Amino acid sequence: MNRHGPELAKSAAGASAVIADITQDAVVIVPGIMGSELYDTVTQKTIWGLSGVSWLLKAWTRPQGLEALRLTPEELEGRTSRIKATQLMRHSSWTPYLQGFEPYTNLINAVHSCVADSAAVLEFAYDWRLPVTVNGRLLAEAARRHLTAWRLHPAHDDARRNRVDERPARLVFVAHSMGGLVTRAALDATNDSDLADDTRAVLTLGTPFYGAVKATAILNTGRGAPVPLPHRQLRSISATMPGLHDLLPQYACLIEGNNVRRLTPSDVTSIGGNAELAQAAADFHGKQAHVMLPGHWAVAGTNQATLQSLDIRDGVVHPHHHGARRHTGGDFIRDPRGGLRFYDVKGDGTVYKDSAAVGPAVTPLPLQHGAVASDRVALRAVAEILRDDEHLGPPQGTPGCGLEVPDLVAVGTPWTIALSGVDSLAGLRCEIADVAGQNSQVPKLGWGDGHIKARTTVSVPGLYRVTVRTIDGHTVTQLVLASEPGTSREVD
The missing domain is CATH 2.60.40.10 (Immunoglobulins)
Structure with a gap:
């Protein structure tokens, strides 16, 4: 169905016509961790994403409520046909530490309002338990198929004839949270050497490019603090998830006395994670450093209390709402006595600002992580970028709260x-x-x-x-x- 096409709207005087401001490009929406519904093809049951509060309460407060999410030995070896990602989340959800997730409905609607036809939009649901590199490869394949199909669609040619340059469609990725990491992995030339050239823009919403300390808290669930959740099960299931290990902080965040260093695989093991998965995540992030995001625009949440560093004592993570910073020469900033100086740069409650504010263009918004893909100002940025406009940022004034x-x-x-x-x-x-x-x-x-x-x-x-x-x-x-x-x- 053609949602817009080159629709003409006559003025009040009936003497002129206005072309709908729509893009000829193909858009791919990439959700974040836990942002896709998951279906078990063996048991024929939805294991993540059912609607209703009663399902959430059962999932997070009963000892066996999460068992279906555990990766099997076969899945860890790469045989991943058991679980199918069916669609982006269409209703509010919740998970400990990461807290609330708003549905992607508003984002999907905002994107559809900017394109020539619904066929121009791909909602890329994926199994967020798996490694980002696996989902990146799948996204590269899906994006290539999507662009090819859209360029052959009748609405594509109608739309491009009404654009200034009349160029063929290119790709625009709109990615929330982990979705930005999946998009960056997809644009690695080893997946599709031409995909980056065929991409006009990438908009990331709260993406933890350098990881998030909250991932360590999830792996360490229940140790040393009376968290009212099924501790052992949540911790053991998290330890099997490569996707969660890919969100571990990849910067100097571990405070040891008067120094700060990066986490090692043995550190991750000591807090309940998996050393092999931690090493694979570090290797993956290292290889991704060379991947450039075409036309990258980042939306970063600000002003929210956000974990930025940690120390580990007797296997227990003690996170902090501050972190060390470096001089331009690379040395940590210290006081006159040589002690570390710590700074609180805040963030979106999950991803600290410096981890998300990456790239040549950044829009800071005072938003929580789960809402950064549904807020009206963020969605306005999405629309303006899709329509080739330069987004000038949020309204001026005091920055929310x-x-x-x-x-x-x-x-x-x-x-x-x-x-x-x-x-x-x-x-x-x-x-x-x-x-x-x-x-x-x-x-x-x-x-x-x-x-x-x-x-x-x-x-x-x-x-x-x-x-x-x-x-x-x-x-x-x-x-x-x-x-x-x-x-x-x-x-x-």
């Missing part, structure tokens, strides 16, 4: 919402509602310990969206999972 909420809360137990980056209650509004838009409340914001906070509680289990609107027009959101008290404890 930081939002901190717990991963998981118990029904009936009070919990805290904390804001940062704002110094006045004026114009602030906070609202909580379940993802269905029901059970809403407006908690009262006030000052406490030098920060703006609110104490609240929910009475029904479910997935809740916390929304904060600031006086400058920014909206920051995060998802919180609420379960019945005591239903998710497991002796570790």
Whole structure:
């Protein structure tokens, strides 16, 4: 079906016509980790991505709720036909540490509004448990097929005739989170030597090009802290996932006394990961350093409290909301006594700013990681880039606010919402509602310990969206999972 074509809209006077502002290019949407639904072809069951809060609660609070995600020995050896990725997530989801994920519906709709026909859009669902290099190869193959098919589509020629240069379509990748790493892997010339030349632009949304400390926290789940989740199972399943190891930080983040260094495979093993997968991830990132992203534009979340470094004590990860920085000469910045200086550059709550703000053009937005692909300002950037316009960044003014909420809360137990980056209650509004838009409340914001906070509680289990609107027009959101008290404890 032709969504736009060279549609003509007559003016009020009926004397002139306006061509719809659409691109002739082929667009590929690449989701992040846990952003694709997964289907087990053996059991004929969806193992990740079912709709409904009851499924989420079962998956994350029952001892066997995650077992189907464990990679089998055959899958680790490369025989990966058991699991099929069916589509991009169409509803809100949640996972510990990475917290809430908004659906890709708004992003998909924004892309469709910019293309000549729905056939110009490829939604690349993939098995995010597997190595990024494997999914990159599959994406390269899928993107080549997509571009070839679109160039043969009747709507393609109609669209290009109404563009200034009348050129044939090229590819535009719109990638969220891990999807940016998969896209970079796809554009490695070893997969398709011409794919980079056939790509006009790559837009990455919160992509951890240098990894994320939160990946270490997931591998270390339950060690040394009373996290209300099935600890042993979550930790052991995570240890089998190459995709998660590909998200480990690839920069100097491990604090040892008065020095900072990169993680080694033995470090990863000590916190619950797999040494071979960690080494493979490090090798992969090293080889990717030469891959350039054509027309790269990065959207990076800012102002959110984000883990940036860690130390390891007795096998327990102790993460920090700060990190060391280097002089231009390469040495770490130190105080007059030679001690390390630490800086908090924040980020999107999952990916710290310097890991996502990579490339010649960067748009900073005060957003949480799970919402960076659905926010209206980010989607406006997507539309402008697809239409060949130069995106000038977010509206000027104060940069929204930081939002901190717990991963998981118990029904009936009070919990805290904390804001940062704002110094006045004026114009602030906070609202909580379940993802269905029901059970809403407006908690009262006030000052406490030098920060703006609110104490609240929910009475029904479910997935809740916390929304904060600031006086400058920014909206920051995060998802919180609420379960019945005591239903998710497991002796570790």
